Amino acid sequence: MKTNDSMFDRATPYLFALLFLIGLVAPFAVYPTFLMKILCFGLFACAFNLLLGFAGLLSFGHAAFLGTAGYVCGMLVRDVGLTPEFGLIGGTVAAGVLGWVFGVVAIRRTGIYFAMITLALAQMVYFVVLQVRATGGEDGFQGVPRGNLFGVIDLSDNIAMYYLVLFVFCLGFFVIYRTVHSPFGQILKAIRENEPRAISLGYDVDRFKLMAFVISASLAGLAGATKTLVFQLASLTDVHWHTSGEVVLMTLLGGLGTILGPLVGAATVVSLQSELADSVGSWVTVIMGGIFVVCVMLFRRGIVGELQALIQRAGIR
Amino acid sequence: MEIFGVPSALLGSQLLVGLINGSFYAILSLGLAIIFGLLNIINFAHGAQYMMGAFVAWIALTKFGVNYWVALLLAPIVIGALGVLLERTMLCKLYKLDHLYGLLLTFGLALIFEGVFRDQYGISGQSYPVPALLEGGVNLGFMYLPIYRGWIVVAALTVCFGTWFMIEKTKLGAYLRAGTENPQMVQALGINVPLLITFTYGYGVALAAFAGVLAAPVYQVNPLMGSNLIIVVFAVVVIGGMGSIMGAIVTGLGLGLIEGLTRVFYPEGSAVVVFIIMVIVLLVRPAGLFGKS
Numbered sequence: 215m216k217t218n219d220s221m222f223d224r225a226t227p228y229l230f231a232l233l234f235l236i237g238l239v240a241p242f243a244v245y246p247t248f249l250m251k252i253l254c255f256g257l258f259a260c261a262f263n264l265l266l267g268f269a270g271l272l273s274f275g276h277a278a279f280l281g282t283a284g285y286v287c288g289m290l291v292r293d294v295g296l297t298p299e300f301g302l303i304g305g306t307v308a309a310g311v312l313g314w315v316f317g318v319v320a321i322r323r324t325g326i327y328f329a330m331i332t333l334a335l336a337q338m339v340y341f342v343v344l345q346v347r348a349t350g351g352e353d354g355f356q357g358v359p360r361g362n363l364f365g366v367i368d369l370s371d372n373i374a375m376y377y378l379v380l381f382v383f384c385l386g387f388f389v390i391y392r393t394v395h396s397p398f399g400q401i402l403k404a405i406r407e408n409e410p411r412a413i414s415l416g417y418d419v420d421r422f423k424l425m426a427f428v429i430s431a432s433l434a435g436l437a438g439a440t441k442t443l444v445f446q447l448a449s450l451t452d453v454h455w456h457t458s459g460e461v462v463l464m465t466l467l468g469g470l471g472t473i474l475g476p477l478v479g480a481a482t483v484v485s486l487q488s489e490l491a492d493s494v495g496s497w498v499t500v501i502m503g504g505i506f507v508v509c510v511m512l513f514r515r516g517i518v519g520e521l522q523a524l525i526q527r528a529g530i531r
Numbered sequence: 532m533e534i535f536g537v538p539s540a541l542l543g544s545q546l547l548v549g550l551i552n553g554s555f556y557a558i559l560s561l562g563l564a565i566i567f568g569l570l571n572i573i574n575f576a577h578g579a580q581y582m583m584g585a586f587v588a589w590i591a592l593t594k595f596g597v598n599y600w601v602a603l604l605l606a607p608i609v610i611g612a613l614g615v616l617l618e619r620t621m622l623c624k625l626y627k628l629d630h631l632y633g634l635l636l637t638f639g640l641a642l643i644f645e646g647v648f649r650d651q652y653g654i655s656g657q658s659y660p661v662p663a664l665l666e667g668g669v670n671l672g673f674m675y676l677p678i679y680r681g682w683i684v685v686a687a688l689t690v691c692f693g694t695w696f697m698i699e700k701t702k703l704g705a706y707l708r709a710g711t712e713n714p715q716m717v718q719a720l721g722i723n724v725p726l727l728i729t730f731t732y733g734y735g736v737a738l739a740a741f742a743g744v745l746a747a748p749v750y751q752v753n754p755l756m757g758s759n760l761i762i763v764v765f766a767v768v769v770i771g772g773m774g775s776i777m778g779a780i781v782t783g784l785g786l787g788l789i790e791g792l793t794r795v796f797y798p799e800g801s802a803v804v805v806f807i808i809m810v811i812v813l814l815v816r817p818a819g820l821f822g823k824s
Contacts, residue, residue: 272631319810322817326573326630327769331813334766338806345799455762459638466635499646506639510632511621 237380246376252481253383254441259464259476260390261433267471268394269426270406272329274458275336276434281453283309283435284442285349288358298361302439309435310428317427321420340453354449358442382440386433402426466509469516478517537795543674545791551680553787554687557780558742559764561691562735564773568711569731572633578761579644580736584610584743589659589752599662606744607737614736618729648754656751683745691780698776766809772822
C-alpha cells in the first residue's frame, strides 16, 4: 500500500488544473446526469480512500453514511422545505454524527474485526431505514425537488446542477487533499504503517482514527446528499451493503492510497454499470465480483497505482 | 397458559425459531472461527457457500431425484471440494499479504456466486420438501413441535460438538490448534501445514454447505439467503470473539434465543437486536465474550 508521491508532486498541480478544465467543459460533450453520478461516486470513493488508503482502516459500512445523508437531505428539502444548500449541509452533518457513533464503537477493534463491525452497524442502519415510516421504506424517498440554490439559482436546469456538483466535488477533494498532506495525514500514514510504533511515539492513536473516520463519513455524506439532489431520490440501495462493497471496489480498482485513484475507479465502475446494464442484465454482479477477484489477485495497485509505477520505472531508466 | 402475559405456545414457538436460527449462527460462526484461526482470513463467501449447499440439495432432488439424506452428505462434499479448489488456486497466494485482501477476495467470490445463481434461478425462492421421515410434529402439551425443526437443532448441535471434539480431543485437532498458535514451528516439526490449511478451509466451507441443506426445507432456497444471514453471523463472531470453539457455539445459540425472545416482546427490534448487543459488548468488553485480546 506504499505510495511514492515525490515525483508526482511537481506534476500534480498541472494535472489537477487539466482535470478541472475537463470538468468545466465536459457537460457539453457528455450527458450531464452521467457525469454527476461519476462525481458523486468519485467523492464517495475519495472519502472512503481517506480511511482505507491513508489510515489503513477498511470500513465495510460506508453506504450507511451515503444513504443516511441522502435521506436527511431529502427530508430537509422536500418535507421541511429548506433550500438545497441547507439540505447538503444537513446531510453532511448527519453523516458526520453517525460516523462519530460508528467510529467510537468500531475503533475498539482493528483489522478484520473493524471491517465486520462497520458492516454490522451499517446493516443496522439499513433495517432502521427499512422500517421507519418517514423514509418511505421499500419505495425509497421520492420526489425531492432540486429547488433554488440560495433561493436564486434554479437547479432544475441540468447544467446549473452539474456545476454545483462539480463545485461540491472539488470542495470535498480539496479537503481530502489537504488532510492527506497535513501533519494529521502523516500521522494517519504512520498509524497505517506501524500502529504500535505510533502509540509508542506518544500519539493518541484512537483519537486520530476517530477523527479520520468522522471526516471520511462526513464527506461520504456530502456525496450522498448531493446524489439525492441530482436524482431527486434516496433509495434503500444507497444504504445496502452492496453499495459499501461497490465503493471498496472503486477504490481498489482505481488505486488504493492514491489521490486520484478513487475518482478513476468510480468513473470506470459507473461507466461499466451503465454500459452493462442494458446488455448483460443480472450478470453485472458477477462481473463486479470478477473485477474484485482480478484486482486482488493480479492488480493490487489499481489503475492509477500501476500507472505511477510505470512512469516511475520509465523515469529511472 | 401464559408466561409474562404471552401465550406459552407463542413463546415456545418463537423460542424454537430462535433456537433454530441460533443453530445456524452456531454452525456458520464455528466455520468462520476455524478458518480464521488457521488462515487468518474472514471468509466473506461463507454465506454464499451456505446458499450453494442448499442449492446443491435442491438441484440434486429436482434434477436427479437424490433424496435429502444423501444430499446432507453430498452437498458438503461438493461445496467443500469447491472450497479446496478456491484455497489452492487463489487464497493460498494471499497469506503473505495484509489480511484484508483475503476478505476482499472472498467478497468478490461471494458476489460472483450470488450473481450466477440469481441469473439462473431468479430471486423468488424454490421450496424444498421436508423429508418423509421427519414430517409431522408432536404436541408437547405447552406447544406444538414440528419434527423437522427439532431435527435441525439436534443435527446442528451434533455437528458442532463433533467438531469441538475433533479439535479439542483428537490428534488432528491438536495439530490444528498448534498450527493456529505457531505455524512455522508446526511445519518445522514435520507436519504438512499447507495441507492442513487446505483441509481446514474445505471443512469450514463444508460446514456452511451442511447448514444450507439443513435450512433448505424450512427457508426458501434462494440465491440471497446467505448474504443477509452472514452479516448477522459476523456480528455473532464479533460478540463471541473468534478465540474459542465452544464460545462460537454458545454465542450462536444464545443470540438466536435472544432474537426469538425479542420477536415475542418487541417484534420491530428483532432484526437489529444482535447488532445492538454487539455494540454493547464492544463498549464493555472489546475482545468479545470469549476472546483473548
